[in-house]
Amino acid sequence: MCEGKFDLLTFGEIMLRLSPPNYERMTRGDIFDKRAGGSEFNVASGVALLGLRTGVISRIPKNALGTFIKNRIRFEGVSDDYLIYDDSDDARLGIYYYENGAAPRKPSIVYDRKNSSITRISLDELPQSMFTSTRMFHTSGITLALNRNTCEVTTEMIKRFKKGGATVSFDCNYRANLWSEEEARAAIKNILPYVDVLFVSEETSRRMMQKEGSLADIMRSYTTEYPIKVVCTTQREVISPRKHNFTSTIYDAAQDKLFTEEPYRNIDVIDRIGSGDAYVSGVLYGLLKYNDVEKALEYGNATSSVKNTIPGDLPASDLNEIDGIIRNHKATGPVSELNR
Secondary structure, three states: OOOOOEEEEEEOOOEEEEEOOOOOOOOOOOOOEEEEEOHHHHHHHHHHHOOOOEEEEEEEEOOHHHHHHHHHHHHOOOEEEEEEEEOOOOOOOOEEEEEOOEOOEOOEEEEEOOOOHHHHOOHHHOOHHHHHOEEEEEEEHHHHHOOHHHHHHHHHHHHHHHHOOOEEEEEOOOOOOOOOHHHHHHHHHHHHHHOOEEEOOHHHHHHOOOOOOOHHHHHHHHHHHOOOOEEEEEEEEEEEOOEEEEEEEEEEOOOOEEEEOOOEEEEEOOOOOOHHHHHHHHHHHHHHHHOOHHHHHHHHHHHHHHHOOOOOOOOOOOHHHHHHHHHHHHOOOOOOOOOO
């Protein structure tokens, strides 16, 4: 593994999120709450909160909205060393509008991200030294899907980071509104030979990746078909938009063993967006810090569960809080209410 200055670098689009407050409808409300978000930025933020050195690779407009994003990156304790500023006339920041749900009304999203600055990113804008500067590199299928250019750039990045000695982490994160199952399957199969840690949902495996058999068989198949070492799949039971149960399963190819644990039950869901990314950040922290799949599972489940209780895309729980949540989850007797 590369011994660079970063524990983790991530690459992806950073967006502006606008949400009507107090469960208002987008069609009725006059006010929007402004926040920053984006899958790979969320992951970098989560790992930084737990105490490791992270950075983001992205391209944002050189204007007031770009400054807002830059300031949020720095506030989260994430490096902006590899942030590219677009000063062209057509520079723009991707936006998405998110409406919270309340049973029986489901949450809804409207995207306005076409032709954002990151879609014109070039590897020539980034230093070659970046590819040997980190222990781990992470990106997702969302970034592959933005357009042909980001797909090509992401694929080449993965190859260069792998050559530079980094462990490669990839979250399939399939989004049907970005590309078809056929397009996604072809692009993802093209990068899987370089991936070490894979995050993929059971539904994505069965539908988009066309896998069959039990979940265990599906997870194991990725490691027999490709040199993937660890496969992670989450399991979420949605009782209502405001009440979920959550756990996950991780397959470790080296041990030929599946790891799971009792679900976190009756999670009070304030904001589900970003909880999947929080899971990724917890798993990657466990692997980077301890090189231990079981610890990775515990941190992933805890960070994802608690992120549901936080408004906005970004996590807000440090290592001390997550360690306490893990202890309470594993406790068999009464949990003390005095630690406050």
